[in-house]
Amino acid sequence: QVQLVESGGGLVQAGGSLRLSCSASGGTFSSYAMGWFRQAPGKEREFVSAISWYSGGATIYVDSVKGRFTISRDNAKSAVYLQMSSLKPEDTAVYYCAARRGAYGTQPKEYEFWGPGTQVTVSS
Numbered sequence: 001q002v003q004l005v006e007s008g009g010g011l012v013q014a015g016g017s018l019r020l021s022c023s024a025s026g027g028t029f030s031s032y033a034m035g036w037f038r039q040a041p042g043k044e045r046e047f048v049s050a051i052s053w054y055s056g057g058a059t060i061y062v063d064s065v066k067g068r069f070t071i072s073r074d075n076a077k078s079a080v081y082l083q084m085s086s087l088k089p090e091d092t093a094v095y096y097c098a099a100r101r102g103a104y105g106t107q108p109k110e111y112e113f114w115g116p117g118t119q120v121t122v123s124s
Contacts, residue, residue: 001026001113002026002027004024004097004098004114005115005116006020006021006022006096006115006117007020007021007022007023007118008118009118010120012087012121012122013123014087014089014123015087016087017083017085017086017087018084018087019081020081020084020095020120021079021080021081022079022082022115023077023079024099025078027099029078030053030054032100033050033051033053033101033102034080034098035049035051035097035098035099035100035111036048036050036082036096036097037096037097037098038096038120039096040094043093045108048062048082048095049061049062049069049082050106051080052103052104054075059071065091068085068086069085070083080097084120089122090122091120092122095118096114096116097115098111098114098115099111
């Protein structure tokens with residue numbers, strides 16, 4: 001069983017940056033692909049980015065964040081990060097990290113473990 005906790009959310013002006021962190025415990029972190037999802041009020045949970053199980057591994061992004069967000073992981077620290085730049089009001093959401101064994105996925109149902117989420121609010 002893997003426990004995940006996100007941090008780093010907050011209020012930022014449009015064009016600003018935030019770095020989200022997700023710390024894992026209770027499992028072999030390096031065995032899991034990690035993903036970031038977000039959910040805005042009244043909307044379904046949306047895939048943002050994912051990274052393969054190994055540090056420096058393959059990554060994937062939803063088109064709306066390509067070139068602005070960067071996912072990375074540090075297996076020695078059991079952590080995954082999401083560096084967000086050039087933030088837009090439409091990026092406002094609760095951001096969740098998630099873990100799954102094997103290759104990364106882009107659908108919420110593919111992930112086994114979830115953090116409680118961290119709020120990101122981008123003001124215009």
